[in-house]
Amino acid sequence: MAGVVSSNNTKTIKDVSFIAFILVYTAALIFLCLRLNVSNDEIFSLDTTSNNLAGVIRQSYNFEGQPPAYFILLSLWRKISFDVFFARLFSVMFVALSAFVFSKFVKLMSGEPCSRWLIIIFLLNPYTVWTALEVRLYSFVLFISLTSVYYLLRYYISKKNKYLYIFVFTCLVGLYTQYLYVYLVASLAVPVLLFKGWKEFFKYCLFTLPVGLLLLHNLWITTDPMSLAYINSVSNTLTERMMLVFHSPQNLVLGMHMLVVARILRWVFLLLFLALAGYTYIKWFREKKLTNTIYFKSLNGVLISGAIMIAINSVFFAVTKLDYHDRYLTIAFPLFMSPFILFQVYPLVKRSIIFGTMSVLYAAMLLVQYRYQVKEYDTRSLTKYIGVIERKSEPILFYHKVLSLQFKYNYTGQNPLVPLPDGLRFDSSYLSKIQDTIGLRNAIEQANPVSPSYLLITDRSEPIFENDPDIKILNSYLPTRYNVTLDTIFAGNNEYFPLRIRRLEKK
Numbered sequence: 001m002a003g004v005v006s007s008n009n010t011k012t013i014k015d016v017s018f019i020a021f022i023l024v025y026t027a028a029l030i031f032l033c034l035r036l037n038v039s040n041d042e043i044f045s046l047d048t049t050s051n052n053l054a055g056v057i058r059q060s061y062n063f064e065g066q067p068p069a070y071f072i073l074l075s076l077w078r079k080i081s082f083d084v085f086f087a088r089l090f091s092v093m094f095v096a097l098s099a100f101v102f103s104k105f106v107k108l109m110s111g112e113p114c115s116r117w118l119i120i121i122f123l124l125n126p127y128t129v130w131t132a133l134e135v136r137l138y139s140f141v142l143f144i145s146l147t148s149v150y151y152l153l154r155y156y157i158s159k160k161n162k163y164l165y166i167f168v169f170t171c172l173v174g175l176y177t178q179y180l181y182v183y184l185v186a187s188l189a190v191p192v193l194l195f196k197g198w199k200e201f202f203k204y205c206l207f208t209l210p211v212g213l214l215l216l217h218n219l220w221i222t223t224d225p226m227s228l229a230y231i232n233s234v235s236n237t238l239t240e241r242m243m244l245v246f247h248s249p250q251n252l253v254l255g256m257h258m259l260v261v262a263r264i265l266r267w268v269f270l271l272l273f274l275a276l277a278g279y280t281y282i283k284w285f286r287e288k289k290l291t292n293t294i295y296f297k298s299l300n301g302v303l304i305s306g307a308i309m310i311a312i313n314s315v316f317f318a319v320t321k322l323d324y325h326d327r328y329l330t331i332a333f334p335l336f337m338s339p340f341i342l343f344q345v346y347p348l349v350k351r352s353i354i355f356g357t358m359s360v361l362y363a364a365m366l367l368v369q370y371r372y373q374v375k376e377y378d379t380r381s382l383t384k385y386i387g388v389i390e391r392k393s394e395p396i397l398f399y400h401k402v403l404s405l406q407f408k409y410n411y412t413g414q415n416p417l418v419p420l421p422d423g424l425r426f427d428s429s430y431l432s433k434i435q436d437t438i439g440l441r442n443a444i445e446q447a448n449p450v451s452p453s454y455l456l457i458t459d460r461s462e463p464i465f466e467n468d469p470d471i472k473i474l475n476s477y478l479p480t481r482y483n484v485t486l487d488t489i490f491a492g493n494n495e496y497f498p499l500r501i502r503r504l505e506k507k
Helices: 002-035 040-048 053-064 069-077 084-110 116-124 126-132 138-158 161-175 181-196 198-207 209-221 238-246 248-254 263-288 293-320 326-345 348-369 379-389 403-410 437-445 469-481
Strands: 396-399 417-419 453-458 482-490 499-506
Touching: 002 084, 002 116, 040 053, 040 069, 040 084, 040 403, 053 069, 069 084, 069 138, 084 116, 084 126, 084 138, 084 293, 084 326, 116 126, 116 326, 116 348, 126 138, 126 248, 126 326, 126 348, 138 161, 138 181, 138 293, 138 326, 161 181, 161 198, 161 209, 181 198, 181 209, 181 293, 181 326, 198 209, 238 248, 238 293, 248 263, 248 293, 248 326, 263 326, 293 326, 326 348, 379 403, 379 453, 379 482, 379 499, 396 403, 403 417, 403 453, 437 469, 453 469, 469 482, 469 499
Parallel strands: 396 417, 396 453
Antiparallel strands: 453 499, 482 499
């Protein structure tokens, strides 16, 4: 009797602790949604979804360079409120839904109830938090990709066609949200062939044929996505571009790029995790291969799909020379998180130590990341600094011109804000380049021809952007036409996003 009471007390403590975590986590997200400044990408989303339905669809294809499913849903959500905070709640909602699907995904993959530790790890993962705080499509893509993988696995475990239909539907929604979703559909086909044979593989291809047709339709009606993206602005070799993609799993899952420690310590941490994951896989392999073949094939299939996703995207971004960001592999995030399921093979105490350690590490990363409640450029501090140094009627110039969007949100002064090399429009011209020095001079001085000086704020001043032709023109031309009486690097509370501020006085 005493044992039953003790067991009930333990369960109650766990329940209360988990509920307390969810409440604190939700409160923290709401606080950050209120406090964080607006990023450039968020401004793009807000502008796109401020149009009517036809405008949303048109701008999705011709400016965002993506199909419109997410933007249509966000525009409907914003009918309730146009506030930035409310738009961020849309992302928070899909992270909550993703956590729910993830718990079902874990149970389906392992055949065991999902440990609450895994839900905590999923929610505390720095990338999950980032998607929740960003008014962009990534939290929605995370939810859709998780749902797709879940229902595909459920179909092969239960053999019920209704789950295959749901899988195809989610893939269509996913592809109507992001072009790269087609790579997830392709990567999932490989384990189907390996573990289910040719017959199931052909069935898979037949059912996903509408996905391919939708891709062709989207590519036909949209503005060329390549014209809406930065291409080769970072000086990287073919191998270096491929390695950026190969680093994504460790950045998305472990937050390696966020560890503010020496490089050698990051390597030690990565190797320890890989060694533990490898040992755990062998242990799990021995226990599951013969007794639970369904779960063995399911997890191996997911791991294989993750590896194929990395290979496909590394080749794609290396060949196209598109600037790459880890967030482009959001569709593969569920695949990358699946190795954590392996740790459920350990007894409760060992499992709690492993998951507890990861949770503490994630929490520490988040505290460092959001200690100043700043996104990208610290425009709040920047506008205060500019307010101190600016002169009356002195135009403030911006390159890249999208910088003017964030600045405008916080600037209360009277001086004109001038994007270079021309006005900012939400279409394919938003990445317009400086054609020559004559055009640059006209763009600068037409803001106020009689002004004796101008303030110029530029990004991409780091050495890795030396390949950017506009930066070359700016840096070589300005000293010949103007006296640069102020030249400083400003980062505010985010050292990873520095801006260069120069005062140009006419000679």
